[in-house]
Amino acid sequence: MDITHIAKLSGVSKSTVSRVLNNSKKxxxxxxxxxxxxxxxxxxxxxxxxxxxxxxxTKTIGVxxxxxxxxxxxxxxxxxxxxxxxEDFNIMLCTSDYDDNKELTNISLLxxxxxxxxxxxxxxxxxRGVALLQKLDIPFILTDLPQDNLKTNGIFVDHSKCSCTATxxxxxNGHRRIAVISAKRNADTTSKxxxxxxxxxxxxxxxxxxxxxxxxxxxIYNGYLTIKELISNKIDFSAVIxxxxxxxxxxxxxxxxxxxxxxEDISIIGNDNIPLSKFLTPPLTTIHQPKILLGYKSxxxxxxxxxxxxxxxxxxxxVTLDIKLIKRxxxxxxxDKD
Amino acid sequence: MDITHIAKLSGVSKSTVSRVLNNSKKxxxxxxxxxxxxxxxxxxxxxxxxxxxxxxxTKTIGVxxxxxxxxxxxxxxxxxxxxxxxEDFNIMLCTSDYDDNKELTNISLLxxxxxxxxxxxxxxxxxRGVALLQKLDIPFILTDLPQDNLKTNGIFVDHSKCSCTATxxxxxNGHRRIAVISAKRNADTTSKxxxxxxxxxxxxxxxxxxxxxxxxxxxIYNGYLTIKELISNKIDFSAVIxxxxxxxxxxxxxxxxxxxxxxEDISIIGNDNIPLSKFLTPPLTTIHQPKILLGYKSxxxxxxxxxxxxxxxxxxxxVTLDIKLIKRxxxxxxxDKD
DNA sequence: ATGAAAGCGCTAACAC
DNA sequence: GTGTTAGCGCTTTCAT
Numbered sequence: 221m222d223i224t225h226i227a228k229l230s231g232v233s234k235s236t237v238s239r240v241l242n243n244s245k246k247x248x249x250x251x252x253x254x255x256x257x258x259x260x261x262x263x264x265x266x267x268x269x270x271x272x273x274x275x276x277x278t279k280t281i282g283v284x285x286x287x288x289x290x291x292x293x294x295x296x297x298x299x300x301x302x303x304x305x306x307e308d309f310n311i312m313l314c315t316s317d318y319d320d321n322k323e324l325t326n327i328s329l330l331x332x333x334x335x336x337x338x339x340x341x342x343x344x345x346x347x348r349g350v351a352l353l354q355k356l357d358i359p360f361i362l363t364d365l366p367q368d369n370l371k372t373n374g375i376f377v378d379h380s381k382c383s384c385t386a387t388x389x390x391x392x393n394g395h396r397r398i399a400v401i402s403a404k405r406n407a408d409t410t411s412k413x414x415x416x417x418x419x420x421x422x423x424x425x426x427x428x429x430x431x432x433x434x435x436x437x438x439x440i441y442n443g444y445l446t447i448k449e450l451i452s453n454k455i456d457f458s459a460v461i462x463x464x465x466x467x468x469x470x471x472x473x474x475x476x477x478x479x480x481x482x483x484e485d486i487s488i489i490g491n492d493n494i495p496l497s498k499f500l501t502p503p504l505t506t507i508h509q510p511k512i513l514l515g516y517k518s519x520x521x522x523x524x525x526x527x528x529x530x531x532x533x534x535x536x537x538x539v540t541l542d543i544k545l546i547k548r549x550x551x552x553x554x555x556d557k558d
Numbered sequence: 559m560d561i562t563h564i565a566k567l568s569g570v571s572k573s574t575v576s577r578v579l580n581n582s583k584k585x586x587x588x589x590x591x592x593x594x595x596x597x598x599x600x601x602x603x604x605x606x607x608x609x610x611x612x613x614x615x616t617k618t619i620g621v622x623x624x625x626x627x628x629x630x631x632x633x634x635x636x637x638x639x640x641x642x643x644x645e646d647f648n649i650m651l652c653t654s655d656y657d658d659n660k661e662l663t664n665i666s667l668l669x670x671x672x673x674x675x676x677x678x679x680x681x682x683x684x685x686r687g688v689a690l691l692q693k694l695d696i697p698f699i700l701t702d703l704p705q706d707n708l709k710t711n712g713i714f715v716d717h718s719k720c721s722c723t724a725t726x727x728x729x730x731n732g733h734r735r736i737a738v739i740s741a742k743r744n745a746d747t748t749s750k751x752x753x754x755x756x757x758x759x760x761x762x763x764x765x766x767x768x769x770x771x772x773x774x775x776x777x778i779y780n781g782y783l784t785i786k787e788l789i790s791n792k793i794d795f796s797a798v799i800x801x802x803x804x805x806x807x808x809x810x811x812x813x814x815x816x817x818x819x820x821x822e823d824i825s826i827i828g829n830d831n832i833p834l835s836k837f838l839t840p841p842l843t844t845i846h847q848p849k850i851l852l853g854y855k856s857x858x859x860x861x862x863x864x865x866x867x868x869x870x871x872x873x874x875x876x877v878t879l880d881i882k883l884i885k886r887x888x889x890x891x892x893x894d895k896d
Numbered sequence: 897a898t899g900a901a902a903g904c905g906c907t908a909a910c911a912c
Numbered sequence: 913g914t915g916t917t918a919g920c921g922c923t924t925t926c927a928t
Contacts, residue, residue: 222905233915238907248913263693268670269611270905273920278607280650280671288639289833294632301626301653305660310667312618313651315639322643329648332606333618355601440833469837495627495778499807501839560921571899576923586897608921611904 221264230258241266272334280310281522282330284340284349286318290438290466291494292511293341296363299515300339307523309336316343318404318437323349331356337526339363339518344405345412346370359525363518366538368409373525373536375518379463380416382507382543386461386489387420389545394554395487399432399460401446401467411435413463413491431455438463443470444477451478458487458554465490465497468504468550483552493546502549510541517541559602568596579604610672618648619860620668622678622687624656628776628804629832630849631679634701637853638677645861647674654681656742656775661687669694675864677701677856682743683750684708697863701856704876706747711863711874713856717801718754720845720881724799724827725758727883732892733825737770737798739784739805749773751801751829769793776801781808782815789816796825796892803828803835806842806888821890831884840887848879855879 223241227234232251239247240255258264272278281304285293297313304311312335316323323343330338338360342350345368353360354372362374383400390398398421402413410418414435418428432455436442443462447470450457462468468490475482482488482502490497490506497504517539561579565572570589577585578593596602610616619642623631635651642649650673654661661681668676676698680688683706691698692710700712721738728736736759740751748756752773756766770793774780781800785808788795800806806828813820820826820840828835828844835842855877 223907224905234905235907235916236914239914242907246913251913265666265669267611267672267905269607269616269672270920271907273605273607273611273905273922274907276920278671288632288636291629294626294629298627298653301651305653310671311651313639313649315636315643328603331603333616333648334605334607469834472837496807496834499810499834499838561923562921572922573900573924574898577898580923584897589897605921608904609923611906611921612923614904 221262222267226255226258226262226264229262230255276334277336278334279308280312280333280335281519281526282312282314282326282333282335282338284314284316284323284326284330284338286316286323286341286343287437287439288313288315290464291496292464292466292492292509295494295511296341296515296518299512299517300519301515302512303516303519303523307519309523316349318343320344320348323347324352327352327356331358337361337522339522341365342367345409359522361518361522361525363514365405366412366540371536373521373538375514375521375539375541377509377514377543378416378540379412380419382491382509383413383416383461383463384420385416385543385545386491386507387417388424389547390459390461390487390489390551391420391424391426393487393551395459396426397429397432397457397459399434399446399450399455399457401443401460401462401471402433402435403438403463404435411463417461432457436467438467440466440470440473443467444474445470447471447474448478458485459489459551460486461489462491464492465494465504465506468497468506469500472500483550487551487554489545489551498548500550505548505550506546508544508546510543514541559600560605564593564596564600564602567600568593614672615674616672617646618650618671618673619857619864620650620652620664620671620673620676622652622654622661622664622668622676624654624661624679624681625775625777626651626653628802629834630802630804630830630847633832633849634679634853634856637850637855638857639853640850641854641857641861645857647861654687656681658682658686661685662690665690665694669696675699675860677860679703680705683747697860699856699860699863701852703743704750704878709874711859711876713852713859713877713879715847715852715881716754716878717750718757720829720847721751721754721799721801722758723754723881723883724829724845725755726762727885728797728799728825728827728889729758729762729764731825731889733797734764735767735770735795735797737784737788737793737795738772739781739798739800739809740771740773741776741801742773749801755799770795774805776805778804778808778811781805782812783808785809785812786816796823797827797889798824799827800829802830803832803842803844806835806844807838810838810842821888825889825892827883827889836886838888843886843888844884846882846884848881852879 314326493508652664679702831846
């Protein structure tokens with residue numbers, strides 16, 4: 221069942237059918253009705269692959285996230301989906317599993333399937349994936365993780381501000397020995413999250429202790445493991461900040477396992493504020509990130525580029541969204557005598 | 559940059575380039591090398607849209623879920639993604655938001671984009687979407703919600719068994735007045751989940767009280783709202799079961815708000831066992847559903863149909879996955895004196 | 897082992 | 913207002 225078939229059945233040419241299907245003005249009201257009737261009766265659905273080949277656009281956007289097991293990304297995805305559906309675009313979803321090769325493979329796959337644009341939350345700062353994206357001539361938006369020294373379009377959250385805010389708050393509450401659990405980023409430099417943590421420390425005249433800094437893949441288990449290690453290595457700390465709430469949940473688990481009370485024995489601040497973190501006991505103090513907005517705005521910005529390809533390529537816009545400390549129950553004031 | 563271009567640069571015809579790109583045997587080792595070199599140098603990426611048009615297959619699978627805000631679905635999605643990536647397929651992801659029209663629109667969209675197959679968790683039993691799917695001639699798999707009187711391929715969980723198991727357990731623990739929060743399904747019949755609940759009740763000689771049965775969209779807020787209503791209507795109940803853990807979280811919230819203790823004042827059993835439910839206080843007793851497996855197997859079965867389209871259409875296989883009661887801390891034995 | 901040519905289903909100039 | 917036709921980038925039969 222193709223357009224030629226519909227044309228025959230309605231006694232017109234395929235161009236005419238094409239015209240009515242695309243709401244072109246120049247078609248007689250009666251022929252239009254006639255064609256529409258046939259389309260209706262046959263249940264004909266146009267072949268968008270053929271259409272895409274001709275038009276050189278697919279109305280689909282590729283999305284690459286490291287890990288769809290993390291609620292953070294799902295929330296972002298919801299925002300993306302919302303905007304894209306409004307604009308009649310589809311999502312082609314890929315997961316990189318924090319694997320550079322899979323990221324690369326996925327990008328090529330998306331490119332070969334001719335997506336009109338790509339939204340990516342890169343595995344690493346300056347990953348090979350980002351480099352590929354840059355030479356590919358497909359509009360793309362980076363999200364979540366800002367890229368150092370890179371002029372790309374993106375909607376970001378300032379990770380260093382998140383950790384700095386969290387650390388400041390902990391220090392104001394009397395904590396000095398603060399552990400940080402960040403995400404593993406294969407870059408040469410320290411992650412932004414750790415940078416912000418160090419900045420806060422230094423602003424308060426506190427020495428950095430490297431044994432308090434750990435990087436890992438952000439999931440519950442690794443949060444648990446990190447604290448377990450810290451404890452079994454007898455590292456002293458009274459508070460911890462994590463780069464995502466999932467990691468914080470792992471910390472809760474470890475605390476429970478080793479008989480440490482939150483916040484009495486350990487204070488903890490998460491980051492991203494997933495919907496479930498307020499239901500923990502105690503409710504998690506965390507840094508709120510506008511996840512849905514992050515997605516929505518990413519899609520919005522990307523679509524702007526997709527729609528006018530002629531736009532000066534050299535320009536690029538970076539938007540940094542606001543974050544906010546959400547005080548709940550997982551931080552406690554530490555007295556000097558403690 | 560297309561195949562013709564590559565052909566010129568390597569001094570061969572497009573057919574030859576196509577052959578090396580598709581690993582056809584019949585090509586001289588030297589020409590192959592020559593072509594591969596050019597491909598490498600130019601960074602040429604084949605146009606899969608053109609390829610798809612010719613081959614009538616896209617190597618992409620459409621997935622339609624009601625709500626990606628619910629962790630249940632993204633666990634299923636993870637399973638799907640895993641299998642599909644192994645087999646070199648992409649996912650086109652759609653959300654129906656429990657909206658029948660959006661479901662319909664999405665199915666048509668996927669059809670027009672010529673996905674090789676569709677995995678859908680339908681909004682309702684016997685929804686219009688399912689009907690569309692059936693006449694569409696695209697292989698599809700239903701997941702999550704089994705369809706009454708419908709012979710379709712699917713990987714399911716027996717919702718009535720879930721609720722029956724939960725209710726049994728509550729009754730064994732002395733509860734008689736048990737509320738049930740199920741998902742809103744626009745069908746004429748009661749939802750499977752409520753059916754299983756009623757079966758358990760009747761097997762134990764307990765009268766059904768309709769004021770204890772509520773159906774809503776499954777999210778945290780509605781769980782909260784339901785309990786709030788029950789309380790303000792002075793409906794007596796000592797336990798509640800919910801069709802998903804998210805709803806149970808809402809119940810926790812309501813309990814806290816109205817000064818009811820779990821499990822002392824209300825016992826509760828969830829359903830699906832999302833990763834975070836064990837971190838609630840008390841940890842949620844729930845029915846485990848093999849979410850990742852559900853997704854993986856759905857993809858696996860679908861791919862079987864996609865790969866041999868010639869297979870007898872009339873056959874269909876339905877697999878029902880096992881569920882399991884996970885006893886944690888949200889259920890308490892009710893004494894007669896209570 | 898390689899090339900020429902047809903055709904996948906559609907759109908859009910162009911002609912009428 | 914409508915039809916004819918070329919062509920989007922690829923694969924594949926057929927010929928050589």
